[in-house]
Amino acid sequence: MLFSILTLFPEAIESYQDVGILGIARARGLLTTRTVNFRDFARDRHRTVDDRPFGGGPGMVLKPEPITEAIEWIEQRFGPHRRIALTPDGAPLTQAIVEEFVSPTEDGAEPLPVLLLCGRYEGFDERVLELHEFERLSIGDYVLAGGELPALVLLESVSRLIPGVLGDGRSALEDSFTEAADGGLDHPHYTRPRVYRDLEVPPVLLDGDHSKISAWRRAQREDRTASRRPDLTGDRGEA
Ligand code: 9D3
Numbered sequence: 001m002l003f004s005i006l007t008l009f010p011e012a013i014e015s016y017q018d019v020g021i022l023g024i025a026r027a028r029g030l031l032t033t034r035t036v037n038f039r040d041f042a043r044d045r046h047r048t049v050d051d052r053p054f055g056g057g058p059g060m061v062l063k064p065e066p067i068t069e070a071i072e073w074i075e076q077r078f079g080p081h082r083r084i085a086l087t088p089d090g091a092p093l094t095q096a097i098v099e100e101f102v103s104p105t106e107d108g109a110e111p112l113p114v115l116l117l118c119g120r121y122e123g124f125d126e127r128v129l130e131l132h133e134f135e136r137l138s139i140g141d142y143v144l145a146g147g148e149l150p151a152l153v154l155l156e157s158v159s160r161l162i163p164g165v166l167g168d169g170r171s172a173l174e175d176s177f178t179e180a181a182d183g184g185l186d187h188p189h190y191t192r193p194r195v196y197r198d199l200e201v202p203p204v205l206l207d208g209d210h211s212k213i214s215a216w217r218r219a220q221r222e223d224r225t226a227s228r229r230p231d232l233t234g235d236r237g238e239a
Contacts, residue, residue, distance in 0.1 A: 001031045001102075001162060002078075002113035003033045003113065003114050004033075004074050004075070004113060005034070005036070006118060007035060007118040007151070008039055008120050014150060017152070018038065020156075021156065021160045021165060022152075022155055022156045022159045022196045025162055025165045026163055030163075031157075031158070031163055032156070034078075038067050038070040041067075042063075042065075043065075046133045049067075050062055050214075052149070053122065059122035061123045062119060062125060064125040068132075071117075075115075079112075079113070080100055080112060081114060081115035082113070083114075084116055084134060084135045084137055084154075085124065085134045085136050085149030086116065086117065086118050086119065086138070086154075087123060087137070087138060088123075088143065089136065090135075090136030090138035091136065092139070093139050093154060093157075097137070101158045102158060116147075116151045116154065116155075117147070118146055118148050118150070119147045120146040120226075137150070139153050185221060185228060185229055185232070186224075187224070187227045190202070194206070
């Protein structure tokens with residue numbers, strides 16, 4: 001899988017991309033990233049990438065020219081991409097969307113490389129997203145300073161689903177068939193010591209009755225989901 005990441009802060013991407021599962025995916029050659037600083041495509045002496053908004057108001061807007069030229073340079077060199085802009089007004093990223101990135105294409109062809117466009121300031125001049133077709137993704141309803149963390153969130157969540165990244169023979173997609181998740185919260189986990197500061201591990205986990213353990217874990221998942229995340233049970237939470 002190939003990701004081209006357009007950002008004013010390539011060092012933010014680069015400093016995290018070799019950590020943990022994302023780092024393993026990259027080291028094994030299962031996921032490739034290339035970062036491009038679109039400031040390198042600004043032509044003026046100050047390498048300006050932003051300007052004041054037409055119509056007034058606070059903040060600065062990313063100028064169209066450096067971003068458009070960076071996109072065109074990447075696609076001339078490396079071919080067409082699936083283009084995604086990380087924007088606060090995008091569709092909220094979900095596990096279903098993440099899974100779609102690693103699911104086989106209809107015709108069995110290689111998926112397109114993915115271009116991730118990260119904004120800063122108030123965002124992009126709208127025409128950038130009109131000149132080239134873009135999907136828009138957000139990671140949730142809170143205000144960040146730019147699209148770099150959202151791009152890393154997408155990369156990390158995709159990386160753990162790529163076959164061969166999780167090394168222990170357990171596929172991440174298998175999780176949902178067995179004990180974990182199925183769209184709700186997980187059960188609690190315990191490890192040694194059996195007693196920690198007077199707190200004991202639930203005895204059901206210690207006596208080796210695996211059908212009892214499964215039933216207990218399922219009940220824990222259902223209780224936790226109903227009380228902490230009723231929105232995941234089909235209950236929309238309205239009074
Ligand atoms: C006052 C209107 N703001 C929109 C909610 C302006 C604004 C806030 C934050 C414009 C850009 C940003 C920077 N955020 C992102 O680029 C971003 C983001 C986010 O802030 N939250 C969740 N997902 C994302 S994806 C990109």
